[in-house]
Amino acid sequence: MKLSTLGGLALATALAATGVSAAGHDPVKVGMITTLSGGGAGLGIDVRDGFMLALKQSGSDAIEVVIEDDQRKPDVAVQLADKLIQSDKVDVLTGIIWSNLAMAVVPSATAQGKFYLSPNAGPSALAGKGCHPNYFNVAWQNDNLHEAAGAYANDAGFANSFILAPNYPAGQDALTGYKRFYKGDLAGEVFTQLGQTDYAAEIAQIRASGADSIFFFLPGGMGISFLKQYADSGVEIPVVGPAFSFDQGILQAVGAAALGVKNTSQWSKDLDNEANKVFVAAFQAEYGRLPSLYASQGYDTANLLLSAVAKADVNDADAFRAALKEADFASTRGDFAFGSNNHPIQDIYVREVIQEGEIFTNKIVATGLTDHSDVYAAECQM
Amino acid sequence: MSWLLLIEQVLNGLQLGVMLFVMAAGLTLVFGVMGLINLAHGSLYMIGAFAAAAVAGATGSFLLALIAALGAAAAAGALVEIIVIRRLYGRDHLDQVLATFALILIFSEGVRWAFGSFPLFLDIPSYLSGPVSLPGGILYPAYRLAIIGIGLAVALGLWALISHTRLGVQIRAGEADREMIAALGVDISKLYTVVFALGAALAGLAGALVGAIQSVQVGMGEPVLILAFVVIVIGGIGSIKGAFVGALLVGLTDTLGGFLLPQLFALFMEPSAAGAVGSALASMAIYLLMAVVLIVRPAGLYGEPA
Numbered sequence: 001m002k003l004s005t006l007g008g009l010a011l012a013t014a015l016a017a018t019g020v021s022a023a024g025h026d027p028v029k030v031g032m033i034t035t036l037s038g039g040g041a042g043l044g045i046d047v048r049d050g051f052m053l054a055l056k057q058s059g060s061d062a063i064e065v066v067i068e069d070d071q072r073k074p075d076v077a078v079q080l081a082d083k084l085i086q087s088d089k090v091d092v093l094t095g096i097i098w099s100n101l102a103m104a105v106v107p108s109a110t111a112q113g114k115f116y117l118s119p120n121a122g123p124s125a126l127a128g129k130g131c132h133p134n135y136f137n138v139a140w141q142n143d144n145l146h147e148a149a150g151a152y153a154n155d156a157g158f159a160n161s162f163i164l165a166p167n168y169p170a171g172q173d174a175l176t177g178y179k180r181f182y183k184g185d186l187a188g189e190v191f192t193q194l195g196q197t198d199y200a201a202e203i204a205q206i207r208a209s210g211a212d213s214i215f216f217f218l219p220g221g222m223g224i225s226f227l228k229q230y231a232d233s234g235v236e237i238p239v240v241g242p243a244f245s246f247d248q249g250i251l252q253a254v255g256a257a258a259l260g261v262k263n264t265s266q267w268s269k270d271l272d273n274e275a276n277k278v279f280v281a282a283f284q285a286e287y288g289r290l291p292s293l294y295a296s297q298g299y300d301t302a303n304l305l306l307s308a309v310a311k312a313d314v315n316d317a318d319a320f321r322a323a324l325k326e327a328d329f330a331s332t333r334g335d336f337a338f339g340s341n342n343h344p345i346q347d348i349y350v351r352e353v354i355q356e357g358e359i360f361t362n363k364i365v366a367t368g369l370t371d372h373s374d375v376y377a378a379e380c381q382m
Numbered sequence: 383m384s385w386l387l388l389i390e391q392v393l394n395g396l397q398l399g400v401m402l403f404v405m406a407a408g409l410t411l412v413f414g415v416m417g418l419i420n421l422a423h424g425s426l427y428m429i430g431a432f433a434a435a436a437v438a439g440a441t442g443s444f445l446l447a448l449i450a451a452l453g454a455a456a457a458a459g460a461l462v463e464i465i466v467i468r469r470l471y472g473r474d475h476l477d478q479v480l481a482t483f484a485l486i487l488i489f490s491e492g493v494r495w496a497f498g499s500f501p502l503f504l505d506i507p508s509y510l511s512g513p514v515s516l517p518g519g520i521l522y523p524a525y526r527l528a529i530i531g532i533g534l535a536v537a538l539g540l541w542a543l544i545s546h547t548r549l550g551v552q553i554r555a556g557e558a559d560r561e562m563i564a565a566l567g568v569d570i571s572k573l574y575t576v577v578f579a580l581g582a583a584l585a586g587l588a589g590a591l592v593g594a595i596q597s598v599q600v601g602m603g604e605p606v607l608i609l610a611f612v613v614i615v616i617g618g619i620g621s622i623k624g625a626f627v628g629a630l631l632v633g634l635t636d637t638l639g640g641f642l643l644p645q646l647f648a649l650f651m652e653p654s655a656a657g658a659v660g661s662a663l664a665s666m667a668i669y670l671l672m673a674v675v676l677i678v679r680p681a682g683l684y685g686e687p688a
Contacts, residue, residue, distance in 0.1 A: 038601040041499040191661040197596040200394035201637045208387040224597035234513030253501035
């Protein structure tokens with residue numbers, strides 16, 4: 001009797017306590033704008049699934065997410081951001097995959113006092129002069145993986161690269177990043193159309209160029225098309241690229257054409273740390289497929305947000321910003337910190353495409369760049 | 383720049399052109415015979431590619447995959463014609479655009495629901511993989527040569543069908559005067575279904591052929607659809623011959639423009655700026671071509687002046 005009274009009392013106190021905390025802290029409202037339909041949908045779905053997996057694992061009800069599909073269209077993304085800010089009254093925005101969409105949404109969202117956590121796009125304009133205290137990039141600055149690819153090309157002894165990327169902000173950042181670290185000559189430099197599916201003309205130029213290596217940045221379906229057509233063309237020049245062209249989502253569609261290709265990534269499923277092991281196993285159990293780097297970025301973004309929510313109230317912007325900046329969460333990448341421009345300082349690895357049974361995937365073969373930041377941080381005044 | 387490279391680029395342009403023709407032929411037939419703007423033509427292309435990928439995955443046979451693509455796209459086309467399109471013939475073009483746009487969304491989400499959001503694997507068959515050596519020492523992928531061959535065969539077949547068969551007579555009559563051929567006892571609604579299914583099958587064939595060298599994914603049809611519309615506008619709406627000439631023009635302009643324009647600008651600019659300006663201009667090249675054709679011949683190259 002006495003025991004049960006005690007128990008009841010404890011329960012009542014606990015209830016009262018949660019009641020108080022719930023009244024004091026409404027859940028943090030997160031607006032996720034990402035690409036869930038059309039050609040780039042695989043990337044957005046991976047980010048979303050990674051993000052939601054981290055929330056589910058935390059068991060926390062401190063975060064409420066509104067998910068919207070931007071269809072990879074900048075105008076749609078802008079409308080969604082207005083809607084999320086004005087009618088859903090979100091505190092934090094996240095989710096955008098493509099740099100041209102990020103450029104359309106992020107500056108106005110941060111100017112309105114919202115926080116933006118980027119799980120993917122990291123255009124140079126937002127890392128340098130256009131940086132903002134409320135903008136945190138949890139993935140990379142766009143140039144980073146390409147810089148590592150340039151460094152790898154030097155190590156591999158390549159001296160005459162043919163480079164190509166789509167003509168949009170991230171594509172331009174890609175070629176700039178590669179050229180920043182790569183010391184050899186260029187056999188050719190080509191900008192393709194965003195969403196282009198036929199690369200016969202470019203492959204013919206590569207064949208005629210006398211290059212000793214190819215660097216390309218073609219995310220999503222563009223990379224699938226290029227690799228299949230390249231494998232079929234009979235040109236046998238070694239290929240390097242960033243992980244975007246070799247992520248888990250597209251390797252199955254490329255098949256054996258990608259085997260042996262070297263690519264650079266800040267994450268890989270075989271990275272040896274506790275958080276990553278838990279993530280890879282949980283992602284497979286939850287969704288029945290292997291995670292991609294996009295999924296790991298979504299997962300890290302959610303965990304960063306959870307760490308900040310646990311420390312500070314989102315309505316106290318200064319405290320919340322400081323809590324985000326600490327980056328006090330267990331990243332799937334191991335060591336992770338924010339630089340002065342709120343972009344990551346992290347290791348970037350060289351991976352090789354391998355076959356495990358029926359599945360094509362990546363394994364780490366070397367560390368490309370250690371504790372790598374970006375060159376734009378110096379231009380950032382905040 | 384060598385001659386070999388230029389010839390290879392011309393072949394690439396031809397290959398793109400004949401594929402666009404296979405795509406545009408159905409579009410222009412449907413417009414010519416039924417007066418219908420069918421935005422969902424790109425979805426039929428996607429259905430062909432997905433059917434081919436599914437069958438190739440299950441059986442390993444590329445030939446069966448092509449047959450499945452033809453069958454699935456024709457079936458989807460016939461079904462759509464009977465259920466939806468048939469109600470649109472009497473309406474104005476805006477209603478047709480709205481309804482067929484809705485079909486794009488339905489097909490895209492339906493395919494996503496059935497196959498998932500991630501691209502499927504469809505590879506070229508081993509007997510067509512790798513390059514072949516052409517006279518003059520050009521290495522060119524065998525599969526792309528096969529695509530050129532298939533495209534030309536389709537063009538020839540369509541020409542024979544339209545000018546030498548009873549169905550062709552009915553199609554031409556339907557283009558000229560649909561009330562009259564209905565009055566002459568031709569079952570016009572059956573004719574429409576057949577024409578629509580034929581156009582759909584061609585789109586499905588194009589999707590399967592192209593899917594093997596590109597990525598089979600939801601939304602793959604829409605960029606091609608835009609090019610196909612450019613083709614039929616240039617060629618003259620309703621004209622198969624116009625679609626053929628227009629497709630080759632667009633294919634060659636797109637490929638050679640993307641290849642030559644950056645080189646042209648590189649003569650007086652630094653390479654990376656020339657690349658950016660040249661490729662920006664190259665992506666406009668086909669639309670400039672369309673504008674010029676429309677200024678000179680407002681009804682298109684082979685169109686009947688309205």
